[in-house]
Amino acid sequence: MGIRSPEEYVAGLRDSRTVFQGGGRVEDVTTHPVLGICVEHGASVFRLAQREDLRELLVVSEGEGAPYSRYFALPRSSEDLLRRMKLIEKTTEGARSVLNIIKAIGSDALFALMVISHHLDQAKGTGYASRVAAYGARCRAQDLSLAVAQTDVKGDRSKRPHQQEDPDLYVRFVERREEGIVVRGAKAHTTMGPVVDEIIVLPTRAMGEEDAEYAVAFAVPAATQGLKFVCRPTTHRGQSAFDYPISRHHIETESLTLFEDVFVPWERVFLCGEWEYAGALATLFARFHRFTAISYKPSTGDVFVGAAQLIAEANGVGGASHIRDKVTRLITYTEIIRACTKAAALDCESMEPGIAAPNSVYLNVGKHYFASHFHEASRILQDIAGGLVITQPSEADYQNPEVHGLLAKYLRGAPSVPTERRLRLFNLIKDLTASEFGGYNYVVSLHGEGSLEAQTLTTYRDYDLERCKKLVLGALEGP
Amino acid sequence: MGIRSPEEYVAGLRDSRTVFQGGGRVEDVTTHPVLGICVEHGASVFRLAQREDLRELLVVSEGEGAPYSRYFALPRSSEDLLRRMKLIEKTTEGARSVLNIIKAIGSDALFALMVISHHLDQAKGTGYASRVAAYGARCRAQDLSLAVAQTDVKGDRSKRPHQQEDPDLYVRFVERREEGIVVRGAKAHTTMGPVVDEIIVLPTRAMGEEDAEYAVAFAVPAATQGLKFVCRPTTHRGQSAFDYPISRHHIETESLTLFEDVFVPWERVFLCGEWEYAGALATLFARFHRFTAISYKPSTGDVFVGAAQLIAEANGVGGASHIRDKVTRLITYTEIIRACTKAAALDCESMEPGIAAPNSVYLNVGKHYFASHFHEASRILQDIAGGLVITQPSEADYQNPEVHGLLAKYLRGAPSVPTERRLRLFNLIKDLTASEFGGYNYVVSLHGEGSLEAQTLTTYRDYDLERCKKLVLGALEGP
């Protein structure tokens, strides 16, 4: 019941959703040359949950509603957060290394909604918490895949929502009806929106009173009337797995998600005009979601480390001292992120109604570190590998009988390493750092889960500066 | 006579050359979907030479053999090197910003060959200098396009040429005949090899006596019997200039260049067994060629700076203090390279027989700086621009009447900037830093014209450490 098969997930996407890509409307996302890869990638999370050896980690087998995906398990302690970290790490390791969030991001949103709706109900006597609970229970019971649409298109970034020339540049409700509300606007870069079951919509920032109509949160099925997705372009379409070992099977899509006066029934509305809570909701979601980010990023780091060492060995210089130094810098990159994730879990904060939120400082520090050093890590990996990363012939050329013999002769590296492995390693490194997919990785690392600026602001705001100031003033006074 | 039209250049490429790409043999590089773009890019250098406003800079109009392309003009002073810098900058500015080397690299090789052959003839009584002079005169008179094949495939990088299991992993001569020599081996990543007239082949490193057969330099026409090019893969083929404003028109190709027992007549052989000169030739070519590198890289920097400022303005934050800081870091990136180029020209070294070589320390410092900071510069540009760099819909979607109105409404930024300009700017930034072409740029910046390690070694070796040590020992003695 609570655990769907990959096939069930895929079948669930064949509905009336309105998706555009490559200049036309997509009839069926599951068979589309680009989006089909994204669907397969999404399905891989469901596939893992069926593996016996991972069942204990991925599936909660006991308690109310069991069995269900562990992604929906509320974190109530450091241990729970550490387990969630491991869960995310496992579902994103190796070839899935970049990200895989059709479960993670939605549950991050649910946790934040649970906390905020609880406080909001306490303060205002509203009834949001039970709606959130019911919605969350349904997602869990039906093992739904989820996307979160948060970032508004923003128009002129120097202006607040109500100051924009066009009032629709942040998503807002334009009408309250008896059965629900009508929303209008657009959200940018909704990851996997077109290939999931449900879209959860959250405000992108704190709102002032004049921005009250922009303080809105809700959830809609992907096939809702008036909801349109326009996907980012990509040239990926059934390419060679030799040439593109990662992105051949694992890419995600982002959409511009358009709300053309979409109707949302009240049971799916989680914030509607209570502008004082928009900022807290945006921030708390970011907090849970950045924990997800710093939980999956070390998986990428592991692949960088392994690829760096393997290609150095394939080039015959696996034991050189400069290789050791550079690989250690990649280890450092990976493990500083991982250390921050662990510290964020260890020093978690318990929030009403019983949810453990990861430590804000450690997770923002960790997220900023990974975002600001990813380009450097890529440079180190490319530096170790060499120029063949981009100049090596494709599989088609390598298999061309007119030149195969010559290529096999001349593209060989250290005799102990099979030439084909070496070529595949170059392609893996290219795929991750020097292809269209690689280009995407740079920007996702930087802007996914919030910009560098957002992490700096949050760190400063949430840090206990008074403690430090007190220590200094004490020191000035002497022993 | 000495100045060809772009059409003449293109016509000259329609010969029997043996080129492979995408799994098959390329019949005509000028009409091939990928290589045709490279040819057009190559032709742009010839096109510029026909512009009245650039004629003085690009064409030498007086003296022996005039008119001819200024690329072939020997640098004899700081002023000549500064003019060469300007020449390279002009031919690579703006949309051509990445590189454009079918004239530059070949003349760099000719300069190095002139100096080394002179010294070699002096020391050994050989007659290489006149061969080099005759070959260079022909290139100049016929306004030829040139590629240089230097980097050997190297096999096990921990071993020297003669230590490899397969003796062919560095290019070598396998036979001396009365009329010439026979060469075998392969060179990696020959830039533009398949779309130029002539290939100049140089040794990749210093050789010991046991590696004498690998000490070989020569030139062959691209259509020579036994010479085969296998090009790097690319998905570029006639894409939208809206989506790919740079790479739609300006890409280069690299080939694995295979020498299957190629015969080279003596008048085209410039080194053959004189192993003591292999290192000097490799190094001096690198010296001239890295000067080319640090002359064209500021053009890329200019585009980064301009794009950063423009996209910030399009987002409505052109005047923000953090934007100013970040744009200034891009200016710094660009101008440190430019300062090193100017210093390298200013402190040039005069070499027999009358050639001014740019200062080795400044150019290696400058090259290392641009290579080691390019990823950071890209990160800054992406940081300023935002996530739409990768998630913005393609031109095809933007023009799709079903969604065009919505996209035009929601993708607008600051009201003062046309929405379409904003979208094109995002695409420019994507093209440069987050597309397949962008991925290529990262690796080219790092490995083109030699690895970081090579620049470090050269700087240390060529620096006047004794002067610094003497100053310190003087300081220890007191006033």
Added chain:
Amino acid sequence: MGIRSPEEYVAGLRDSRTVFQGGGRVEDVTTHPVLGICVEHGASVFRLAQREDLRELLVVSEGEGAPYSRYFALPRSSEDLLRRMKLIEKTTEGARSVLNIIKAIGSDALFALMVISHHLDQAKGTGYASRVAAYGARCRAQDLSLAVAQTDVKGDRSKRPHQQEDPDLYVRFVERREEGIVVRGAKAHTTMGPVVDEIIVLPTRAMGEEDAEYAVAFAVPAATQGLKFVCRPTTHRGQSAFDYPISRHHIETESLTLFEDVFVPWERVFLCGEWEYAGALATLFARFHRFTAISYKPSTGDVFVGAAQLIAEANGVGGASHIRDKVTRLITYTEIIRACTKAAALDCESMEPGIAAPNSVYLNVGKHYFASHFHEASRILQDIAGGLVITQPSEADYQNPEVHGLLAKYLRGAPSVPTERRLRLFNLIKDLTASEFGGYNYVVSLHGEGSLEAQTLTTYRDYDLERCKKLVLGALEGP
């Protein structure tokens, strides 16, 4: 019994120890103008243990031998290591922020000796473990202060111990007698050696069979015959606490520690010729000691953060966005180290006979991070503060009635902050980063607890590279 007062510690230092500083022999370290400050600093650890509010953290009150200093408590779990982290943090916070190791370093050595002697006895049937246990019990029972002498002077660093021209350039035993051994040599920079009760001597590196005589570990009282300390120079001597708010009260000394044929009885010998264990002992001590390092360094970070924010406020720019950015970078510096410390405790390794060793990768990554970024952190702090850090008049000038009025008028900053606080803050920042003591801090951060190179090597050696390689090879095979 097991908890001494500060006065008892000080009294215990008045013995026949042989100490040189400033060109002469030091008669009494407790009253010496320089070393007296170090003694006071050492005493502060004992003083803290007498504070009621810290007693639970600093003193173990139950179990065998209780009460005793918690420094001597064996870590048996993650929780123990986290408590040790807190213990070290507390004893080094605020004005004591740099380091305070007369308990920490010795117990680090004891833990390592316990583990290694256990393994050694198991393997070789020796009886070291009981000696170590007895020695440790005595230290604990008598609440002794301890120094560790590990780094040999090394002579020509390109040569191993037995290859040196002078065989004494690494400490070695030159004679075995019935009652003990005779040792000769010198150890560099022994922190606090001249002002503690006991010196524990450990090998500095792995030894080969030919270096067997250098594989020696032992402990001696500071007043042992033949043991001489020559202290590092310092100009600190009873300076103004206004001018030097930290170093007026809290400095440490380092000595060159000379062993002129010192006799060591067998019960104090913990390694003697078993060269196969020298490396393991050196490494394991470093592991415990680097955990100490990354536990005290965040205390310095806290002071940097607090001082940065306070001086910005005193200058009237506490709310500026560039200040926020810079303070956040200091927070990041501090909390990345802290996160590594917590992760090192969390992922500890249980070692026979029941000791929890902190995770090697996290602690080396953390140590490398703090060492390689300390100069940058200092630069940020100085950047925020401004040039008055170094040009502000001294207290003597400030109190000079001829100019006091003028100075008070002109050195005032934001009206809300007392001028004197501002001046003291400048002096604190100078003391930490731009005075003789500040200069010392730079080098200690870099070379204390092992060089950057040592941390790189250890990280690479101890990292599970095979796991990463396996993930990559799995990814190459596809889903």
Added chain:
Amino acid sequence: MGIRSPEEYVAGLRDSRTVFQGGGRVEDVTTHPVLGICVEHGASVFRLAQREDLRELLVVSEGEGAPYSRYFALPRSSEDLLRRMKLIEKTTEGARSVLNIIKAIGSDALFALMVISHHLDQAKGTGYASRVAAYGARCRAQDLSLAVAQTDVKGDRSKRPHQQEDPDLYVRFVERREEGIVVRGAKAHTTMGPVVDEIIVLPTRAMGEEDAEYAVAFAVPAATQGLKFVCRPTTHRGQSAFDYPISRHHIETESLTLFEDVFVPWERVFLCGEWEYAGALATLFARFHRFTAISYKPSTGDVFVGAAQLIAEANGVGGASHIRDKVTRLITYTEIIRACTKAAALDCESMEPGIAAPNSVYLNVGKHYFASHFHEASRILQDIAGGLVITQPSEADYQNPEVHGLLAKYLRGAPSVPTERRLRLFNLIKDLTASEFGGYNYVVSLHGEGSLEAQTLTTYRDYDLERCKKLVLGALEGP
């Protein structure tokens, strides 16, 4: 006439100047234990001018007023600026490596005053230019030493001059009399003020109309009534040249310079209320002075490079690959600055009335680079040297016969390097980077000649952004 001897310079300082240091009034700066070193340092510039081998570089022998110090020679071309660069480099090389500005800074101010007074007279019909010319001619003819007092104490930095609670927190004129003006206020960190002949006072920033009384520039003799200097503290006083090889002979002082209603006759007033010119004067002085900065900083770099290589050799690891990498990073540090200096001279700007101003972008980029990377350069040098930099015994201990033999035995490094040289090298590195003087160097590098922020602002403001934007817009249009 125009070239004074060192003795004449020293004699000229024995006057009624009012200087405070160490809590009391300084009777005679030339014999004061601290300031006497500064005087000796100042005298060294005069001493160099007497050396035959340097005469051509340091003295102008032909033309009006010759002979005179080349520091007073107006730069009229790139060649003149390159010669000035060489002049500054020569007077600061080796042991004098940090800075030496009693000629440079004053002439920088004179050049700026000449340009601004010319424009001001043109625009307003004032007569400042002739006063400046007469004053400059006198300085040149009498070979005076000069200091510049520019940085105001600023009080609350978030407020402009007239907004401060106390109106005196920026220097201002409080009265205009027939014969001159009366000025009040204080300038921070005036380098060498107490030990030069003349103090030139310039505004620190652009002023608005309400700040007109703060728009004031003038010059006064150091012994002027009402002028008081309070010097920065230092513990330097006749220390061992073995322990402090640089700072024993070469330090500068900075003063808080107080103007207690100082009268300035009109012929010494160069700006008085013309607030529109305050910013231009401040900026143009900074431009000339930052050129001085980037001309002397490479001298420090040379010493870092030489010391790094020498200490590595003394430690026996001069040929290690990691040493080569690190020394090359120091070379890079030095030569990037030098390249910027050369480019700034090469691309100079000719200003009325005939003065060549160095290129603003290159010099600000160069200055920012040296300031922001000095700490890193110091770290590299310390990293190479090792911990003995701070723990090595002093000369007094080394010469103590009780331990000299032991120290000589154990402090020896590579046999080929005399032990004493090794010890002196450690001390040199300490003196530069890890002593009180070293601490001073960090802050001077950062804040001398303007803060990082100032250089960023100037670079951005003076850069030709429009050129870059145009290139990008051209690229968007296609070929």
